[in-house]
Amino acid sequence: QVQLVESGGGLVQDGGSLRLSCAASGRSFSSYAYAMAWFRQAPGKEREFVAAMSWSGDTILYADSVKGRFTISRDNAKNTVNLQMNSLKPEDTAVYYCAGQSRARGVNTVRSEYAYWGQGTQVTVSS
Numbered sequence: 001q002v003q004l005v006e007s008g009g010g011l012v013q014d015g016g017s018l019r020l021s022c023a024a025s026g027r028s029f030s031s032y033a034y035a036m037a038w039f040r041q042a043p044g045k046e047r048e049f050v051a052a053m054s055w056s057g058d059t060i061l062y063a064d065s066v067k068g069r070f071t072i073s074r075d076n077a078k079n080t081v082n083l084q085m086n087s088l089k090p091e092d093t094a095v096y097y098c099a100g101q102s103r104a105r106g107v108n109t110v111r112s113e114y115a116y117w118g119q120g121t122q123v124t125v126s127s
Contacts, residue, residue, distance in 0.1 A: 001091040001116075002032060002100055002102075003025050003116075004118035005022070005025075005122060006020060006120060007022075007023070007117040008021050008121060009096060009122045010122075010124070012123075012125055012126070014125060014126065014127050015088065016125070017084070017087075017089065018097055018123060019082060019085070020037075020082065020085065020098075020123070021080055021083075022080060023079065024079040024080070032100070033055040034055060034100060034102070034103065034104055034105070035055065035075060035084070035107040036049060036053060036055075036081045036098065036113060037050070037052035037072075037098075037100075037107075038072060038081075038096060038098060038099070038121075039096070039099055039114075040092075040096045040097065041094055041097070042091075042094040044072060047111055048063065048111070048118070049065065049110075050066055050083070051070055051083060052072070052108065053072045054080070054107045055074075059105070060072060066085075069086050070083060070086070072084075072095045085123070088123075089125060090109050095120040095121065096120065096121050096123050097118055098118040099118075101113060101116050102115035102116060104125065
């Protein structure tokens with residue numbers, strides 16, 4: 001089992017930046033070598049894909065809405081996955097979730113392909 005804990009959310013003005021972090025732990029994490037991702041859910045909306053990255057970092061996917069503004073990265077030695085968010089917009093306001101796969105499914109945007117989830121961290125962008 002793998003546990004994921006997000007941090008770094010908060011309130012920021014339109015055009016500002018935030019950096020989210022996801023700390024992973026668990027008995028099996030020492031051998032964890034699967035894709036991880038960030039999703040977000042705004043009030044009244046479905047949870048949507050934001051960004052994903054393979055264990056090696058050679059495959060990265062972004063939602064069109066964040067491409068060029070957000071950057072996903074991971075530090076396998078520290079068991080962390082980060083999301084640097086620049087040029088934030090009010091429509092980026094949501095709860096952001098870190099997610100990890102439980103087996104090799106390939107880097108993808110599908111929520112059901114990720115078995116492990118954090119509790120979420122709120123990001124609010126004011127206009």
